Amino acid sequence: MPELPEVETIRRTLEGVLRGRRIEDVLIRSPHCLQVDGQPCEAHAFKGFLAGLWVSGLSRKGKYLSLHLDDGSTLLVHLRMTGRLVYRPDGGEPDRHTHVIIKLEGGGEVWFSDVRKFGRLSLYGPGVAPEPLGRLGPDALEGGLDERCFHGLLASSRRAAKAFLLDQGCVSGIGNIYADEALFLAGIHPSRRCVSLSEREAKVLHRAVWEALKGGIEHGGTTFSDYRDGFGRPGNNTARLRVYKREGQPCHRCGNLIEKTTVAGRSTRFCPACQPYD
DNA sequence: TTCGTCCTGGTA
DNA sequence: TACCAGGACGAA
16 A cells, blocks of 8 residues: 555655657557546547656655656646556566556656556646646644644644545545554544644654654555555565454554554554553 | 444464 | 455445
């Protein structure tokens, strides 16, 4: 599941090989993932938009990756759960999950693949701000979300802390893995109501979110099966996880067994001793 | 605010 | 063979 650390790792790995490159051609093997201005579009329209443009840079907000093009348009990529964006210097034979191949002038290709077909490639024309980015709350790492602002947002919400962290309109970039990890680091039960958190707890959670995400980036993201960086390499953060997918195993901090429950409709792991509800 | 939907591979 | 995983979005 590409969350903020995984998307940021992809951005960093792809930036060096894409910046300043011209898109020579676009091979579309399955058009289901294509959009223009947020609406499904035909393969030829998508290809007509993109071919011939130069990549001027890559940026990220939340879990969205933006490829900025020289005419001012944007290719907005969301990998959802199983999407991959991988640079292949020598091309090769794509498998059946590879839906789009962007061929670069002078050699090299970028493959978009996605087993579950949830990911999307959305084109926005010159000067058009991608609408999905406008719906996002501040980026959890680089959005200038200070402690006071974070506490203010929490204090006005009656939802479970985990539901808040997962809501991209509140803070963007956190998914199921890093929400569980941050709540563990903060010692906060995932079902605790936001409004019940003290200013000190909010401060600790703010720091824990930062720590979980930063650590994820430093270790190249978390790979369980699908995630790969821009060069096709798995991440190294998996062994560092404290609770995610560790139910039934002892807590590294106290030795009690990690439990699994459902919060906000999502599987949720936590340590009942380190993260008491009361 | 919660639930269903999309989608397919892996697992029980 | 049935169920589970889950990000975003629309509906209830």
